[in-house]
Amino acid sequence: MPQVPEELQKIIEITREQNRWRRLETLNLIPSENVMSPLAEAVYMSDFMSRYAEGKPYKRFYQGTKYVDEIETLAMKLMNEITNSVHCDLRPISGTLANAEVFRVLANPGDKALIAPVQAGAHVSHTRFGTLGALGIEQIELPYDPENMNVDVDKAIKMIEQVKPKFVVLGGSLYLFPHPSKELAPHVHAVNSRLIYDAAHVYGLITGKAWHNPLLEGADIMTSSTHKTFPGPQGGAIFINDDELYKKISDTIFPWFVSNHHLHRLPSVAVTALEMKYFGEDYAKQIVKNAKAFAEALAAEGFKVVGEHLGYTKSHQVAIDVRNLGGGAKVARMFEDANIITNKNLLPYDPPSAVKDPSGIRLGVQEMTRYGVKEGDMAEIAKFMREVAIDKKDVLEVKKKVIEFRKRFLSVKYTFDLDLGQFSNGKVIPLLI
Template identity: 50%
Template sequence: MDETKTINKINELLEEHNVWRKKECLNLIASENVTSPEADRLSVSDLSHRYAEGKPFHRHYQGLGFVDEIEALTQDLMKNLFRAKKVDLRVLSGTLANAAVFKGITNRGDNIISSSIPNGGHVSHTQHGICDVVGLTDYAFPFDYDEMNIDVDKTIKLIEEKNPKILLFGASLFLFPHPVEELADTAKSHDAYVMYDAAHVLGLIAGGRFQDPLKEGADVMSSSTHKTFFGPQGGIIFGGDSLGDEEWKNIENAIFPYFVCNHHLHRLPVLAQAAYELSQYGSDYADQTIKNAKTLAEELHTFGFDCLAEHKGFTQSHQVVLNVEKNGGGKTVAELLEKNNIILNKNFLPGEKITKENMNNPAGIRIGVQEMTRCKMKADEMKHIAELIKKAVVDKKDVKAEVVEFRKNYTEVGFC
């Protein structure tokens, strides 16, 4: 190996990637976003070189006095933004946030009720992921396919039958608010904790939109910090008013030493900056994001795409979901669009059975508008994106050059 050629090649690839994704692509992955220039500036500091174990002002390492203050102030910003009394910033992803909560408030052999993967659930909510690691048995929420949401009446019966330790709301395919308030009392009357995975909608919640899980009865809220919440890659856990001090302490003790030692300190100033930006611009950002998603869905529907939940206005979040089975399936469509610089992902659809045949090519695609919204796109731009998708998928036209030219006008980050 020629090490010099290798590192030069890596530098070339990085620059090519930066230009391609930041200046030439329509980024419609529902789990991504971009940070502001100020957040980018804060991400490069001596904190990248430092190590910490434990909570602020109670570390196992020296030399962290300034870090302690930064972390404590960031905690305050997040508590204020989400009206929460407890917060822990140390988890490094949404999955690890879920793992720490599971470990902290359940025992092996307990049951959990969450959304199945086709109905929107994240793999960490199931026995295909973290549930298996911590010894939980998962049962799927009954789903109302007309309403595209959890079936409340059937869930009450399932709670009575299975006596879960956790009722876990939130999803990766997430069009409408979940019935937290409608089910919280029943869950708690059966000694179950109400948990909400806000990873996809945390930025909308910060803007006062979608729903307010902690106010609606959630005991604990887990999340990542880089989807609709436009912060650094990482995780977070909030404790609600109803969560006892002992349970919160158990969650904190599960974070370290079970799942995190050093918690990547360079994230903290970036997280603080994102929280500040959302405190100032969050309501406008959330409103525009939801409006853009609705506009995109309506226009795609007009072009003949099978867009889920038409009778409910398609969506109340950042997401739009299409059944593209007639167009060749999710993988086929996603790969075709990638060749045209339109980036999104394949997805199972609610009610779809997972088989060997469709494992790699499910019926759906999931679209998220939050990143392009942050790049100052509005309704007219959503209509143009729908037209570009139609040209590529239905008309089989090459629209790559048109996409590149269109994206040139939207490279600045807004809401900051």
């Protein structure tokens, strides 16, 4: 047998180090990430990852797809059940592609779209700098209400009536409070427009009944990713209740935007949907409680937490202003040196030009909640962050405390207590740790 190539050893070592670091030693506070359960990870590693299934279930352009048809149909059924929706399409391989597929059907180049203001958290895919711009659709921002850190409803209604856009987009990537889908939907429909709600960040809160369901408040379409508060594999989803609109969008996904849709995601999505069906309400409720407790603890430790007058947050996210501590880029690096993983982020009053060194840090509690963290534990995390950013203590000393703290939170909660060996004759592929 030939000697193991040095490059192969390096590949395995890098993978092992990533798994060890992020799964065992760090506090993961990125709002757009999560961790799958061991069960969801086990079914992710399957023969599906090598196969193609262009088209829709039972209407494929390849042979050999009978089990793909079954698992995709089952996954969509489960997703509709927990979402209270009629139609689901899981072929988008990201939330951004889900948006692109919807935008392209609803508007042509040169048409107008109203989006939630960037200050209220609009995702880049909603803007002229991202998907909207790539499709040649004109971006117009809805008015912003700085007092409520949200869309200004009264002014937005007037703008919708005046502009008569092809569609309106709510939802976003940094938003602490629900966007006004119920208030705007009747006015959007009055001008023969469509209301899209990008629920990528809060979809797990929606299925856990800790966030309003935009589809029940008049939204025509809800797009999402499947890996943020919803703790599944990376991917996208589209939810629609109207039969005709669903057919129009579903018929466009292939071949315009997706050929094969990464089939190994489907069993993991189905498992995660089941986890949310049975454990999602407890999980989502704890996420919201943890976010609130985290914000209050950070404020008590001396951080400037955004949205104090509104109760800080109603989502999984917390935002802190760190301009007086060196700025978002510097503080995020300091936190990472202490094994606290966050991300720098623009705050509502930052200009777009500040993107490389914004005022803020964006924090999310959903992944650590899934590892069993509760409100009192969030207060401990806030203390670690104070020691790093405010007290300027030795970052290596704080890192040791973080690693010790993390030892208490290594197993995924809100999932089925199963012996995976019973499903695979004891042959479960372990993580390289």
